[in-house]
Amino acid sequence: MHEPICDLVPAALRRSWAADGSYPDLDLYALFRARRCADPHRTAVIDPQGAMSYAQLDRQARCLAVGLAATGVRPGDVVGVQVPGGRHAVIADLALAALGAIALPFPVGRGRCEAASLLGRSGAAAVIAVTEHRGNHHAEDLLALSAELPTLRTVIASGAGHAPTGCVSFEELLTSDDAAFTPARPDPDSVARILVSSGSEAEPKMVAYSHNALAGGRGNFMASLLADGQPPRNLFLVPLASAFGSSGTAVTLARHGGTLVLLDRFDADAALDAIGRHRPTHLFAVPTMVRMLLEHLDRMPADTSSLTAMVLGGAPLDPGTAAEARRAFGCAVVNLYGSADGVNCHTGCGEEPRPNGGPGIAVGHPDPRVADIRIADLDAPRGDIVAAPPGVAGEIVARGPMTPLSYVGSPELDARYRAPGGWVRTGDLGMLDDDGTLRLVGRLKDIVIRGGANISPGEVEQHLLTHPQVREAVCVGVPDRLMGERLGACVVSKQGQELTLKELCRHLDERTLERRKHPEALLLLQELPLTPAGKPDRAALRAELARAGARHVGAEEVVG
Template structure:
């Protein structure tokens, strides 16, 4: 079953962005291949197994594409990829692009129920999965669930562990003749990749992106953070299989001819060691990871960086200032999502002293995504909507999401509240969906998290709602204290009272954690935190 992916952005706009050079108008593999021809000996990838040049990576990608074609993978087929960060993930990505197939990466570590949901709803024909990853046998589990996936033909098992019976070993796929393979030349406006949301819906959303939206729109985002046009050297601490990680193969390699520095699993010690050893220009991470790195003894001195690029969650001012001092580089707080919005302040952004509403994000870049504010009845601020070269085609297997989040003209409704200030900068004020309803009153989680983050004893704060028989929901704060600090609920609410935050928005439960739990995508795990709070109560 080949799924039908309809582009909800008007075709005249897509062609205009290609004609004026905003998008390269080439498919991802063709872009990568151009760098391989121009600089075959340039290092493309660094991981735990060593380095690969562009020529070496290309040979492996072509071999994998030939091997997958022999297994029946055709242009337009969806290929799932559940592999940790490393060369296998990049090879699978490039091989899918060379076949004209649609890659569906999702992070290693996610359970089999979620994998089955993603593969089933997308109609995936094949999946490349780790034989074993941190105690999870992904390939074996998918084989056991194959009866639930009628479209799935092949499970390819990667990694050093023994492939389970019934799977195709990755080594066998890579043994195909790369010289006999002729790459497809898909339409640059056709689907190249399906991005998976971090799971705020009942089932994670899947969003289809074209070659031009990835290499063009998302590629333009990274281009603004490369000041000297020298190919970037990017340390990805987030999974390449996350929405943020989609800036890896298609953007860092194919668009910009850069180098990927990859860790199979994040730890603050390994991340700091990688910066010292491999000297990246850019580090891409979520704020929680940077906080964990800052708490390591002996963090400084570090080799110079061009930028820390942080996304997936808001970054408080105290952490941003500390990171700028310790890492000695600009800290870029990216506002973006898999749904199709992207905005940041660039390398020179410093919101210090700003007293306006919400958080200053930066000026929208029309070469990435134009941003407007749509009125919302009953709200002081409007909803942020976006449309531009990086806008995805559509949601996959979910027409109801297209109706809910896309307009007839192709704009994406983000569900976030914001405003454009007099300087033309986007300000993020809150979220329509991330609220706790306490006794009929809405409490913005983002607003309370920002207030908590200003307390000198708070390293990180995550708020969420817990059920209550009287009020419906009550607000709980999960707080990681700074080293050597002990915090109480009374101390935190007094601080918030001093900030002028309405008493009805004060947390009523406090959970202190020694380490913030993370999802496989690297974001704070709100479900795990909610379970800890309920257990403590």
């Protein structure tokens, strides 16, 4: 029996956000249904299969809800969703919301071990998985794991091809009769979705969000980017199953009545074609994708005049590339500082970026209708939040309408990252300027951000240390113009034996570590440099890797 998901934000505070209008105070399906009734013929989704209106999408979602209920899905059940970006992901989001169930989306390409961990720790009752996508057979893989997951009752196969024996067909569920369907009306402050964040832990973190926190808090973030108040047309190049992608169904459709433009995977040429053909107003991506788009734009000119903003998360975009993107695409470039853990701040859609005349990276003015942000004194006791002195860097903490309820199945994470009163500790270092601008100074948690995806060096180090010829291993981030950072491995071998990067990556493959987490540079050492405290000197190792010019190998580039 899994522990119920609790809300660590005081209920009175949640109610105050509903009273002042920061929350719509309706469940996600009710919000979407109101949009559908107001404008049934408006285009809701454009994907590689074509366009769907709000009315068509609603009908499919209701049919799926009936079919899911027939398989045993009940209000409050957690249902995993591992499908590529497209209409099936959106239909699943809405159907689960209509049932009062809890969606647990995670991107395609995640390994079997990671998927099993997510489904097992969340107590998922069912999972919707793609039959085949780019060589992955997720439905079949998860069906094989179901014997190890006592709560998992049903595997539903989505997409082209026959459903594997033992799986329920997603397409057949869509033929259910929805005539008598009555949607649930869950409490808007109850759990609607679990966001998955790779974070700095060895296992992915799972963070529970309510209907209000998604449509209200995250919806207010998007509202600040809509200058004319018109429904947006949002092209998501990031997976809808990511934390960044949670602004898809719940925010773009349910809250703002807009249109989602989706690709089933990121491809620079396809993205430029989608901009020209479908005329999006906003593009959501990570910096690596923008660098790739700029490289392709020279040989594939595209009409980008519809764009009003490129919204970039995962990592800051360097000023030079941001300026180039503004010139090339003719729109604002918005750097977003945010995470699944409940923090959000962005640079806005102003025509000119604010001069970066202080330490760190200026990431905009916090919006209390999204997340109030404060700087906590690092020298204060770990319990209550104590403000750092003016002009002094401290830990960034956040609390506001988008604050999640709690971590799922991880009380140790709640103890580490949540503080009394509902505050969330980010593990990031920052400071506030006199005019209220938030500056990101550094990270307390040592993660590497490659193409917008977080990699835990500690996780990779533990795998490397299982190699029979590895004595010591430390992984650090190496700056890279395209990916932002790449992971470098600093290794001391046993008896001075020669090791190659390909050999180490082959070992990581055997241990089923995802390719996106493999190191792409290798530095062989006789011994590790140490700090005065006796710990590996990561700063010195980064500098040594840069000096050595350790070359990259042909590791698979994963950007979403």
